[in-house]
Amino acid sequence: MIRYHARWVLPISRPPISDSTVVEHDGRIAYVGERSGAPDGTDVDLGDAALMPGLVNAHTHLELTVMRGFLEDLDFRSWIFRLTRARREALAPEALLDSARFGIAEGLLAGITTYADTNDSGAPFRAMLDMGVRGISYQEVFGPDPAQCAESLAGLRAKVDALRREATPLVRAGVSPHAPYSVCDALFEGTAAFAIQDGLPVAVHIAESADESSLVQHALGGWADSHRSRGIDVVPRADSPIRLLERVGVLDARPLLIHCVRVDGGDVGAIARHDCAIAHCPASNAKLGHGIAPLTEFLRAGIRVGIGSDSVASNNRMDLLDEARLAILMQRARTAQFNVITAGEALEVATLGGARALDLESEIGSLDVGKSADLAAFPLDAPRSAPVYDPASALVFAASGRMASFVAVAGRPLVRDSRLVGPAANVPSLESAARALAEWSASARR
Ligand SMILES: [Zn+2]
Numbered sequence: 001m002i003r004y005h006a007r008w009v010l011p012i013s014r015p016p017i018s019d020s021t022v023v024e025h026d027g028r029i030a031y032v033g034e035r036s037g038a039p040d041g042t043d044v045d046l047g048d049a050a051l052m053p054g055l056v057n058a059h060t061h062l063e064l065t066v067m068r069g070f071l072e073d074l075d076f077r078s079w080i081f082r083l084t085r086a087r088r089e090a091l092a093p094e095a096l097l098d099s100a101r102f103g104i105a106e107g108l109l110a111g112i113t114t115y116a117d118t119n120d121s122g123a124p125f126r127a128m129l130d131m132g133v134r135g136i137s138y139q140e141v142f143g144p145d146p147a148q149c150a151e152s153l154a155g156l157r158a159k160v161d162a163l164r165r166e167a168t169p170l171v172r173a174g175v176s177p178h179a180p181y182s183v184c185d186a187l188f189e190g191t192a193a194f195a196i197q198d199g200l201p202v203a204v205h206i207a208e209s210a211d212e213s214s215l216v217q218h219a220l221g222g223w224a225d226s227h228r229s230r231g232i233d234v235v236p237r238a239d240s241p242i243r244l245l246e247r248v249g250v251l252d253a254r255p256l257l258i259h260c261v262r263v264d265g266g267d268v269g270a271i272a273r274h275d276c277a278i279a280h281c282p283a284s285n286a287k288l289g290h291g292i293a294p295l296t297e298f299l300r301a302g303i304r305v306g307i308g309s310d311s312v313a314s315n316n317r318m319d320l321l322d323e324a325r326l327a328i329l330m331q332r333a334r335t336a337q338f339n340v341i342t343a344g345e346a347l348e349v350a351t352l353g354g355a356r357a358l359d360l361e362s363e364i365g366s367l368d369v370g371k372s373a374d375l376a377a378f379p380l381d382a383p384r385s386a387p388v389y390d391p392a393s394a395l396v397f398a399a400s401g402r403m404a405s406f407v408a409v410a411g412r413p414l415v416r417d418s419r420l421v422g423p424a425a426n427v428p429s430l431e432s433a434a435r436a437l438a439e440w441s442a443s444a445r446r
Contacts, residue, residue, distance in 0.1 A: 001025045001041025004406075006051035006377060008391040012351050013366035016391045022051055024373040027411035032367045046406055048381035050391045050399075052347070053366050054113025054134075054374035054407060055320040056354025058279035059203075059258050059308025062117050062124040063087075063096040065103035066433045067313035070441075076209045076288055077222050083313060090440035093121065095433035100127035103318065105427040108133065108414050110319045111376030111404035116256065116279065116308070116358055118176040118203050125163055128171045132423040133409050134374065136358060138176035138203040138256075139163060141191055142183065145232045149186040156191065160200065170410065174201035177250065179208070180216050180241055181223040184232075188248040195253045201359065202255035203279070207241040207262040209290050216241050242267035251276055256357055258308065261285050261293045268294070268301050277304040277357035280349070282326045283317075284310030292330050296340050299349075306354030307346075321378070321400035324350045328396065343396040373411040376404050379418075 002024045009020035011032055021038040023031035031038050064083070071079050091099070100123045107115065108131070115135035117124040125137035139159050143152035156175060163173035177183045177191040195202045207213070214221035219234045227234045238244035242263055245251050251274035258279045260271070271278065280295050298305050307327060309318040324346040331340050355365025364374045378399055380388050385399040407415035414424040 001030065001039060002044055002411075003038050003041045004044050004046055004051060004375065004377075005035055006046040007048045007380065008050040008388070009367065010050055010052040010347065010391060010395075011367035012053055012348055013368055022367055022373075022375065024375075024408070024411045027373055029367055029369055029371050029373050032369065046377045047379070049377045049379045049405055050395055051375060051377045051406075052395075053351045053364060054376045054409065055111045055350050056114040056116075056306055056358065056360075056365065057107060057112045057309055057318065057320055058116050058256065058306030058354045058357050059281055059310050060103065060107070060115050060117045060124070060318070061119060061311035061313070062100035062103035062115065062127060063119055063121055064099065064311040064313045065106065066091070066095065066099040066430050066437060067311070068316045070437055071313050076211065076290070077226070079288065079314070085444075086437055086440055090436045091433060093123065095436065096121045096123040097126055098428035098430060098433055100124040101131060101428050102430050103312070104128065104131045104133055105420055105424065106312075106318050108407050108420060108424055109403045109418070110321070111378060111407055112318065112320055113374040113376065113407060113409045114354065114358070114360070114364060116203065116306070116354075118178075118205075118258070122159065122163060125166070125171060125173065129166065129168065130423060132170075132412055132414055134170045134364065136172050136174045136201055137163065138174040138201065140176045140178050141187065142178050143187045144182055144184050144227055145230070146184045146186050149184060149190060152187055153190045153194065157194065172201070174203060176203045179205040179212065180237070180244055181212055185237060185244075185248050188245070188250050192249040192253045202250065202253045203258060204245065204250060204255050205258045206245060206260060207257075207267070208259040208285070209288075210262065212241060213262050216244050240264065240267050242270055246270050246274070259285060259290070259293065260298070261291045263294065268297050268303070271298075272301040272303050275304075277306065279308040279357065280305055280327060281308045281310040282330050283323055284314040286326075286330065288314050292334050294334075295327055296331050296335060299341075299345075304353065304356040305349055306357035307350045319401055320350050321395055324396050325400045342392070343390070344392040346396055347392050373408055375406065375408045377406040378402060379405050
């Protein structure tokens with residue numbers, strides 16, 4: 001038994017409690033409440049800090065950490081093309097693994113214990129296993145050309161089979177048909193059927209850019225032109241990206257829908273009706289110039305919503321408290337309402353909301369007896385955050401951007417005294433991978 005004491009405990013499932021204790025036993029939460037009532041055990045005093053459930057990052061591309069700052073101020077299609085080419089031509093598998101591990105180090109120091117990562121290489125799956133964190137690695141599948149569909153599906157099955165053989169209670173495999181501009185209808189249908197049959201979690205990038213909507217609704221725009229130039233037939237596919245996913249059966253797999261910037265009332269209704277979840281990525285959506293997703297409408301409709309950082313190639317940081325702050329500020333600016341989404345509600349989205357979005361709420365997302373001891377503590381005594389009248393407001397509005405002082409996953413400490421420890425301590429250097437990217441960039445320009 002370990003008794004973690006802190007000035008504030010935020011269980012999320014109930015209001016914050018001051019001068020309290022969380023007891024961990026065999027990786028699970030055995031007690032949450034006043035110090036005087038805690039069962040006997042070894043004491044760890046976290047001091048003037050807020051102890052809460054580990055944050056759940058509902059959307060990452062961990063292997064792209066080395067591309068932080070590498071793709072600035074590009075239009076979305078150029079951004080994707082350059083990202084894809086650079087990854088393929090300049091980054092070896094070891095570089096992608098180092099990049100993913102570096103990303104998890106960043107996330108852990110920001111109190112993130114769970115990662116929902118979409119990738120093709122499998123490097124983030126390996127990195128999550130190595131560093132002791134929790135997560136789902138969604139194996140991406142691509143193929144805008146229906147002629148490639150059978151081959152893409154066979155490749156997906158083989159990759160998912162390999163991942164499933166190495167899955168653990170902490171790290172699982174899912175599938176991700178990438179996006180409407182990179183996946184044809186037949187491949188969406190085949191991937192959804194595979195996922196439903198095998199009980200695999202699904203994630204899909206959807207309703208992100210204006211160009212994507214234009215492709216889906218009108219068969220026009222940059223994506224439509226580039227498909228036609230490759231000899232791919234392009235026709236209008238649905239009234240909206242969400243209705244496309246409904247028509248091809250993807251919504252029946254209860255997917256995690258990443259972005260959902262360009263959605264109308266009918267789309268929100270379809271998402272709720274099919275009990276799909278949303279990964280809300282306010283910073284990435286803003287930085288790439290896509291817009292502001294209607295988070296308040298999602299929450300009002302009872303949709304399961306988590307907060308995602310997206311890759312640092314479009315953010316450029318992984319800090320979920322900061323992301324929660326941005327989520328609130330953008331919704332208040334968008335709606336011109338002073339009380340839309342409170343700090344407490346945003347913290348719930350960043351923890352229990354993310355857990356629900358990933359179907360992990362029976363295991364993580366709140367400090368409740370019996371759940372896994374996935375914990376994060378943030379110091380609140382520095383000039384940046386003191387004084388504290390309400391710990392949720394202090395954490396989200398003032399302390400965001402500060403390092404976590406303590407983090408554990410399933411009871412195993414990965415951050416102590418703001419330092420990575422245990423399996424998380426071995427953080428690789430990104431120097432050689434970054435040099436490879438810089439050299440690629442110089443040669444590609446020539
Ligand atoms: Zn993404």
